[in-house]
Amino acid sequence: MENQVPLRHHHYPETEAEYEAELTETENEFAEQLEEVEEKAHKQIQRYLLWGSLSVVVNIAMFYLFNSIFGVEYQISNLLAWVFSVQTAFWVDKLLVFKHVSDHPFRDMGKFYGTRVFTYILEAVILYVGISLLSFHPTITKVIGHGLAVIGNYFFSKWFIFNNKAHTKA
Numbered sequence: 653m654e655n656q657v658p659l660r661h662h663h664y665p666e667t668e669a670e671y672e673a674e675l676t677e678t679e680n681e682f683a684e685q686l687e688e689v690e691e692k693a694h695k696q697i698q699r700y701l702l703w704g705s706l707s708v709v710v711n712i713a714m715f716y717l718f719n720s721i722f723g724v725e726y727q728i729s730n731l732l733a734w735v736f737s738v739q740t741a742f743w744v745d746k747l748l749v750f751k752h753v754s755d756h757p758f759r760d761m762g763k764f765y766g767t768r769v770f771t772y773i774l775e776a777v778i779l780y781v782g783i784s785l786l787s788f789h790p791t792i793t794k795v796i797g798h799g800l801a802v803i804g805n806y807f808f809s810k811w812f813i814f815n816n817k818a819h820t821k822a
Contacts, residue, residue, distance in 0.1 A: 699749045700806055706744055708802060711737035715794050726783055726790050730776060738768045741805070750814030754767055767808035771801035 665671035678748040714736045718729035742764045746752050754760050782793030 662803055696749065696810075697806075700745070700809075701783060703744045703748045704741065704802065704806070707741035708798060709738045710740045711798055712791070716791055719790055726779060726794075726807065727776060730779055730794070731772075734768070734772050734775075738765060741768075745814060747807050750809065752814040763813045764809070770804065771804045771808070776800045 665674055692696070711733045714733035715726075715729050718724040718732050719726050724732070742761055745764075746757070746760065775794075778794055778797035778800065779790075782788040782796065783790050
């Protein structure tokens with residue numbers, strides 16, 4: 653689709669029937685291309701949900717381990733869990749979800765961590781409000797906060813990091 657040549661007509665329709673036939677052919681080609689794009693996006697979301705669940709499990713498990721088992725303060729536990737899960741998520745998203753090829757993996761990793769800082773802050777605020785102000789259970793609050801972060805992370809990854817439009821190998 654990216655390497656398509658603009659349409660060059662050597663024959664222009666002379667009758668309404670020829671015009672309609674050409675229009676129908678163009679509409680069918682467009683519909684096929686649109687279907688391919690939608691199918692690719694659908695598969696990508698399925699892979700994100702499947703493989704992304706691994707980083708969610710790492711995040712929640714590390715938070716629970718540090719906070720509930722080792723007794724580490726919840727914001728520090730959240731930071732430690734974030735580091736482990738972001739590193740897991742970077743490689744899973746790069747290799748399995750978006751299948752991104754790049755000559756600059758460390759630049760990609762920097763962008764990945766940069767966007768994850770925003771969702772980390774969002775999650776930290778949710779934890780503060782849920783745990784410190786509303787006295788909710790720490791792990792349940794973590795699950796809610798991380799769920800919202802995961803949604804934001806998908807769009808950041810898709811649009812800014814693994815978009816396969818720039819810095820890819822030929």
